[in-house]
Amino acid sequence: MWAYAARRVVIGVMLLLALTLVTFVLFFASPADQARHACGKQCTDEQIAVTEKALGYDKPVYEQWGMFVKGLATGREFPADPELKKTHPEFITDCDAPCLGYSKTNGKTVNYLIGKAAPVSVSLAVVAVVLWLAFGVSLGIIAAVVKGSIIDRGIVGLTLIIYAFPTFFLGVFFLKFVVVKWGILAYPGYVSIAEGGVANWLNNLLLPGMTLALVFLASYVRMTRAFVLESLGEDYIRTARAKGLTSRRVLFKHALRAALTPLVTMTGIDFASLLGGAIITEQVFAYNGMGKLTVDSSQAWDLPTIIGIVVVAGAFVILANIIVDICYALIDPRVRLG
Amino acid sequence: MNNEHFLSVNDLQVHFKTADGIVKATDGLSYTLDRGKTLGIVGESGSGKSVSSSAIMGLHQGTSARIEGNVWLDGVDLLTLSPPEMRKLRGKEIAMIFQDPLSALHPYYTVGHQIAEAYRVHNAVSKKHARKKVVEMLELVGIPQPERRFDGYPHEYSGGMRQRAMIAMALINDPSLLIADEPTTALDVTVQAQILDLLQKLQKEFNTAIIMITHDLGVVAEMADDALVMYAGRAVEYGPVSEVLTHPEMPYTWGLLSSVPDVTADTDIPMVPIPGNPPSLLNQPPGCAFQPRCVHSSKVPGDLCKTTMPDLLPGSHGGSGHLTRCHLPNPELIYETEVAHDVTPTQSEER
């Protein structure tokens, strides 16, 4: 299994490199003047030329990409141009491996920016995934068990109604009522565990986490319900009942084991994509996570940051896929890795 | 009646309420079975064999099925038991094996674990003790290296081995009644024979009563003491195997007998399938359910076959033990003159 995992990681890394190459080519193919955007609106032509040189934008795309990849492996210094280094030593910024680049817009390395934003998005994603799994799966199981009843219809109907609301509406609704009108929770603002402890961290993540979880809730309820019903109709469930097992044991041991397996894939992929940022939720709650960083850097044509985000988000998705496949092999004895 | 026989099914009805109407999957079914004996239930797919037998197991509990009649087992009417009482009998007094052993076993648990579970749910024993018992059972049903195979998963077993494991699971609590629902249908011919032999051997050892469900009259000929032919949810012919297979009196049974391919005969006797399809069990018309497919119904005076359902009554041969549901006045003569030569000799001469 470890050999398999290692092979998958190698393939994943190559995939990631291909991803960065495509991103590079796409961005440099765009008509926008990268150096002008990086330098700022007030820059003189001379300043733009310096910026272009400092960031290596004067080099061909493949060379820039080569420097990027080398930076990932060994780290790099900005500016890269030896002449500039000599004339403007005060500009020099170190970027340790894996160096994702330097954002002139922010005057910081991309590693620093993502290092700030990622914990926010990860926290948000963790809280959301726990909430939607806890509620989505249990509601889905209940709906399946009482299939066709009022409760079943109520659960499915309600989650669908929630699903129909746009995310920003749910977020604003929570802010307006839970925080402003009823005063149940304080206005959320991200506090890291290191700064405020777990309770404080969680308290602040409750509303944005809930907002995000509600977006996924409906599909998880319906999926769980469908998978449990399918599993309950299997022959091995009839065998389990024919043995004289209690209906509880039939459900929890025999039906759920098979029914919940496909949810592993969905959860893995959904969770991984959230790590790359939940744009709307972060925007509504003014959380400076990956989503916010994506929006800001896109608007500012902050190319190095965007590439950094693409690499990190891509890495999350690739990693999640590997973990999901390994989980499958652990859950289902029929699955052979290799 | 209820105390004479070990199992006595009496006017059993299993009806499903569906959106299209009531499906009468089993209607007015009665039969008896004694310890150590085998009843063969035959009929085409959809004739209600599985549904009626699952009713004995209480497997319809918690579904939309409406069940009526009595199922006396050892003096207790199973249909009056509460779900928890029925659950205690399931797998202990009455066990069942199914058609497709691969789908009947849970793919995620080892075979040994699944059999041990059947044992431990009815016996308060340690895991270790259960394992020992399961290994014994696996050995008994002829699984080589049972100690090692205990930890194998269903997909690592061959089809025949899986069915052997299912038999081990069913018999581990020494049930007095075993329902085998087409246990060999999904298996190769050679494996089929092995499984039937195994069942017969174990039946002698445990004195188990067996309901052998099949659509293969060859299986009935080999295994059963009594035969019950089902059509559209009802018994159409019922009696000792020697009677039913050698002096069948119902055209549906004739059709089944003629459609058995004879693998041993070297003569070119054509296989005669029964033309047409089984009727829908929804809104059945009056009259004999088999009439639309029956080539002999013209020999019945008037349109009796279309208007009146025949009762299940003693036929002209074999006395009161051989029941048939047919309007034909002289079925024995028709069989001898028109049908018997189509029937492969191995079938009728087996006993």
Ligand SMILES: Nc1ncnc2c1ncn2[C@@H]1O[C@H](COP(=O)(O)OP(=O)(O)O)[C@@H](O)[C@H]1O
């Ligand atoms: N839960 C159910 N609801 C409605 N109809 C059913 C249900 N289960 C079985 N039936 C119907 O009952 C009939 C008999 O089925 P079954 O006993 O499985 O036949 P077989 O003789 O092949 O074992 C079939 O026509 C089937 O469609």
Ligand SMILES: [Mg+2]
């Ligand atoms: Mg069946």
